Amino acid sequence: MTLDSPHRLTLTPIAQTRTQSRWRFEAMRAHSAPRLIFIARGQGRITVAGLTAGYGANNLIYVPARVMHGLEVGPTVFGQMLTIPAAMASDWPDAPVHLRLRDVPVQKQLAGHLDALERELSSDLPGHDRAALYQLGLLSIFFDRQMQARPAEAVDRRADTAAARLVAAYTDLIERDFRSAQGVAAYAAQLGVTPTHLTRCCKATCGKSALRLLNDRVLHEARVMLRDSKTPVNRIAAGLGFGSAAYFTRAFQSRTGLTPSAFRSREGGAPGFEARSLTNP
Template identity: 50%
Template sequence: MSESSSPATVRLVAIPRLAAGGRWRVEAMRSVSEPLLLWFTRGQGRITVAGITRGYTAHNAIFIPSGIMHGFEVGPQTFGTAVFFAKGCDLPLPAQPQHLRIREALVQQELNVMLDTIARELEGRAPASDRAIWHHLGLLSVWLERQAARLGPVEPVDATRRLVARFTALLERDFRSGMGVAHFAGMLGVTPTHLSRCCRQTCGRPASALLHDRVIFEARRLLSETDLPVNRIAESLGFTSPAYFTRAFGHLTGQSPSAFRRAS
């Protein structure tokens, strides 16, 4: 692990806490700048990663590389741990998302023990805690690699899934541009109708819904976490006018941007 990504920047967060401030924080499409491991120990729901929706249950480990668009349901019975690896982490982590359904009690316990140990070391009370965290994270990366090799892919990657994964990668890169689905479809060499049909097959939603969800998540984040004026937020997200942004935000959230900011 490089000096710029020291173990001290690793975070372990209880999954229900990720939804603090609103379930939109986990359910809307977004990405994070660190590699992320979600370990569900209780509950069930659906998770969408790179435009592909699957069900998750207890004892599912889901690894999401940095910059990959995702969102997942968090119900009242959902519990587990989210591991945010450091930005720029140079551990040998999977390059592609992984959805691992861990059925063996011993393998489940291995992961639980590793996460408990990392959590204790993160308290920083013991000598050489940073070095210990680095080594335990290395063991965690080995665990991920072994389970991915043992379990294999959840389902075969076909042309539809590849197209949707490419679309979500482009969307994550360019969602602030103000471009619509037709623009992204053109970049992918397909028609908007075909792109939306593929998105419906993989996640039950048209391409436009994924685009709008990603843009409005970022709008909510900026409204709740910054003091940027509404017109600046609208401009940064590619809207042609603050009025158009206000209409779109209200249509998708039921609130005006100003009302959402006050409530946040």
């Protein structure tokens, strides 16, 4: 079951508010369409493919489709997250990119692109949907030019280490198989390493154990399904590889402090993000 649409162009604000839970950004997740994250102010950490890095104001972070990531959002952080339709993913890089835009003229140029895109997404004028997609195309050209202008910082060199490559491969396997109820030992065996070595590498690259990364991904999917669907709890449990609804409920409550039903009631009644979006024809 896929709850995020790979066909929608969406611009969503990033901010911590009293009505929005931190898991909406911070929990490990992946999407079927790419994401472009712009941090306008504040600072924190982001983990992409098992590699954690700091971010600050005027940072632009691209996350390809099906790449696990989580973004820490503190009370001073504000930004925007752009969902790129899968049909336009070929205009964007194949690997994660983290750009730090230090030049004021470049920052203003980016702000202009995002403002123009938001205007079209908010408009009801004829052709606004095509105009928004054209604005997205211009933004992709801007992004490509910034990558070419600063190639040394576009890709985190730490990703070339053996530990980072192993953890990236592990997160890829998690994203593919997290519904299968496999444990860390099974993933480690597929990667040709011991669970101890895998956990050591995970802690070195992102400060989390291999089990924590796996559990975070499963828990995020459970939260999304509880929030965005009416699927019965026992079917959610079965779909995520739990042997019974009771076991799923105990595991969920131990991590969140709420039963699945209580979580659904709380999150279903809370205001959502005011995202601007359109469906790619």
